[in-house]
Amino acid sequence: MDVKSMNPKLIVHGGAWNIPENECAAHLEGLQKAVDHVYPLLRSGLTALDAVEKAVNMLELDPTFDAGRGAFLNAVGEIELDAMIMDGSNLDYGAVAGVQNYLHPVSIARKVMERTEHCFLIGNGAQRFADRMEFVQVKPEELLTEREREYYERIKHDPGFTTRRPFDRSGCDTVGAVALDQYGNLAAATSTGGTPRKLPGRVGDSPIIGAGAYADNLLGAASATGWGESILKVLLSKTTCDMLRTANAMDAAERAIELLGERVKGLGGVIVISNNGDYGFAHNTPQMAFAYMADDQIEVNISAYS
Numbered sequence: 001m002d003v004k005s006m007n008p009k010l011i012v013h014g015g016a017w018n019i020p021e022n023e024c025a026a027h028l029e030g031l032q033k034a035v036d037h038v039y040p041l042l043r044s045g046l047t048a049l050d051a052v053e054k055a056v057n058m059l060e061l062d063p064t065f066d067a068g069r070g071a072f073l074n075a076v077g078e079i080e081l082d083a084m085i086m087d088g089s090n091l092d093y094g095a096v097a098g099v100q101n102y103l104h105p106v107s108i109a110r111k112v113m114e115r116t117e118h119c120f121l122i123g124n125g126a127q128r129f130a131d132r133m134e135f136v137q138v139k140p141e142e143l144l145t146e147r148e149r150e151y152y153e154r155i156k157h158d159p160g161f162t163t164r165r166p167f168d169r170s171g172c173d174t175v176g177a178v179a180l181d182q183y184g185n186l187a188a189a190t191s192t193g194g195t196p197r198k199l200p201g202r203v204g205d206s207p208i209i210g211a212g213a214y215a216d217n218l219l220g221a222a223s224a225t226g227w228g229e230s231i232l233k234v235l236l237s238k239t240t241c242d243m244l245r246t247a248n249a250m251d252a253a254e255r256a257i258e259l260l261g262e263r264v265k266g267l268g269g270v271i272v273i274s275n276n277g278d279y280g281f282a283h284n285t286p287q288m289a290f291a292y293m294a295d296d297q298i299e300v301n302i303s304a305y306s
């Protein structure tokens, strides 16, 4: 790849579900803010890896989304966060699961990738590592929104509640970002609070390589959102990247989502950028919120399932 030969691209998502009308504006605003801030940096030479981390950091801070601040509560009323990041230039990958009291799990995941011999740390071990890396612990109240506290109170004793239909509610979902930088490198990152009223210790798709995200300069990079237990079974992000062998990015995303629906009756969405710079997205949930920026053109959209 020629140095500085590519036009940078950035796509971010803020969940795929039934986004209530009164929450659409906040979704669009949060996604737009992330690409407005990060894309100019990418144009100025920021790497794809830094770009996806920065974009996800902004979405983790935004209480609109189920990641960092604004995350769902689990069955015992606690927040447990999962995240991953992947570098398409060398397939390096870092992840954390079940971390509490940190605003930026994706940045802890990056440190796992860069500062340990490992790829994935969970629970107490991940927390101890985060402390050692001098991530500041915040009080649980800094992550908890009134919206999620109220929702938890409503569902905590509801015998009919199931996380198999996490999209029935008013609520929010996982965030993710995919970038191509001017050096031709791809990266992807995903961060989540998981599903509402999940069992403590439950890990979904988001921190799992190939499921929550995947990046390979030889193919493309993708980030997924939606019902984790189904996304895991078809490794949605890797499947989307594999589809790029024979399809453009939009068709690859659509085929992967078709497979998710047909093979495991799954629900979700995926964003993707191919290594030649085309982008795609698809979902089989009622809606998916995403923002895409390239060549100073921006598309911010809540796509409706058709």
Ligand code: GLY
Pocket (backbone or CB within 6 Å): 174, 192, 193, 194, 195, 203, 204, 205, 206, 224, 225, 226, 227, 228, 229
């Ligand atoms: N997609 C997020 C989760 O199921 O945990």
